[in-house]
Amino acid sequence: MRYTTLVMLCDSTGQLKSMLINHYPQLKIEPGQNWFQILNPSDHEMAQHTFLNIASQSEAMDVEFVLNFQQAAIPVFLYGNRIADAVLLKAESELDDICQYYSKIEKLDADTISKIRAMYEGKTGVNERDPNYIRFLEDLSRVNNELITYQRELNKKNAELAKLNELKNQFVGMAAHDLRNPLGIISNYTRFLIEDLQNSLDDTQKEFMDIILSTSNYMLKLVEGILDLTYIQSGKIKLTLQRFDLDVMLKDFVPLQQSLAKRKDIQVVYTGLMTELWVEADSVKIRQVLSNLIGNAIKYSPANTLILIQPLVQGSFVTIKITDQGPGVPEADLERIFEPFQKSSLTLNPDEPSTGLGLTITRNIILAHHGKIWVESTMGKGSSFFVALPLAKD
């Protein structure tokens, strides 16, 4: 059953004012609370009587009060829902009605009312049933749906690409492996021929043989680089970790590089720290890294210069700094040179070709050791390559 009471209540302007200021747009008075506060105190007895009267007649009860105001007709609706033994009262008013109230009853000017309107809108946010607002939310959902659908597509494509990349690595690995042996044979047999025929070859023939040897050696180096890289990129890099003193290794290793540098009268100098530098690393691969970096330094340095190798201990890392007096690396190339097949834009001596794989392999080996590698350079003055490796824990 539903009852509607249209009773002329006393002027509740004061209560209305308080309600609008404190509770717009909805005022819920939970069971047990004093819902009479909305009404003029003179109406309390009558309102209570009305409720009790209706409640005694019906178990299910909805009551609607319409509050009338004597000064102006501002509709405020009180809904009464009987829930168990309590009555839930709800009062509602519309923003437009509130503005009318302020203009008619409070007699405020339009400017003030527009400020009040803004305040209410700010306080209550947006109207959830406003078609523009709903359209806005739907548009947001649409865009969001599209974004996540593209993201799904992207992830799926990424997985496909990763699989294709793995296949590519396998293919390149197999191809390079099969090329390595015949290239090795060409290189070795050319060297034998040069040695055996060195007295019977004329200058042109000797030059041709030298070209065959250097070209096949370059190809061999390239194929080995590709093999190394595909192995690393397939995630198959396996480190044989052992504890060793990097200082001892460098003291042994650097003089071996001196022989390569001799041809250009370059001096390679290691400055130790007078301290042990224990690391837990793959010593073969660390030698490969050092050989690569020192080899590059020799390759790019002009004759009669110095290459300095210095260890530095910083926190839990030991950093090896390899400084040359070469032409330097342009700033745009500082990151790029670590990418496969990317060489510095500086032209290199044609007698010392680069495969463009050495620094990529070097970086991957260092990253596999949880280390870091970077370069600092000043054009015309030289470059410093830094390799940081974690020091072994006690």
Added chain:
Amino acid sequence: MDKEQRKNLSQTILNKKDLVSDLTLQGHFERKPMFTHRYNPRQLELCRKDILYNLSFLAQAIELDSPKLFEAYVRWLRTFLNHIGVLIPDVKDNFISMEQALLGQVSENEAPEIKSYISLALNVLEIYDSEDPSYISKANPLRIEANTFLNHILAGERHKASEMILNLVRQQESIKSIYLNILQPVQHEIGRLWQTNQISVAQEHYSTAITQLVISQLYPYIFTNVFKGKSLLASCVSGELHEIGLRMLSDIFELEGWDTWYLGANMPHGDIVKTIQKKKPDIIALSTTMTYHLSLMEDLIALIRSSGIQTPIMVGGYPFNLDPELWQKVGANATASDADTALRVAFKLVEAV
């Protein structure tokens, strides 16, 4: 009434919906003169819009001969309106006025159908049964995690929400279990909280967006590109924006080794057909949440079939869970109420082909 007659009646309702909604409002005020001063123009417009919704649902249920659909809608409406403070007797008055307005627009033969549906609605409005409990049930093995996730998203804490889920993945919780025991029930629960006016529509949208964000962060774990040879193409019907259920289904198929193409929400039907022809999936999954999109679903399936595509079609979404026979009425080959059932159904359909 046969199918053709129901379709005609449904069409009449839709064609005359503007007139019927005006007449309904007019009748409503005639029955309750004091209501005339209760509504301002904006409220009148909202009330009119609600009547248009009621008519859309009614037309759809009549066309598909599914009183269950209309009954579920009215039950949903009763809960929703009750929670936003609309009095149920007002709603009943409104349905009675709508019946009167409709009866003036339909033939004598059609009148009993209208009366029976409105009478069904009035009966449903009369019942004060208990409301749905939380969708995060006590039997849910991840109920604690689901509730924590729900609290994070309701508080707008998207980083915490996603971190929590990613931690579960790191702790070897299966993605499928996260989908079925956390994301799915939490989405249902958000819908219930909105329906019962405990959260705003903005919160509901924001919560869905957070769930979508979390799902996107699970994608690297889902797409392993290990396929067992079967493929699925999934799409919502044109105009349908509720897509998260079908997305979860597609992802679970992917996890189970199906190659899936998920076209998403609001997909034009011509494009769906073109993609099916291009990808040639083993199964097509179509979804709608809004009951009034069921005719579009029927049209889409007819379009797919008339294009010469014989691939089995599975349909799903809210209305198909309400009326277990509805899938046949829209011309599909099967339905499934959840992703796990869908997997079993899909295997059977593929085997049958």
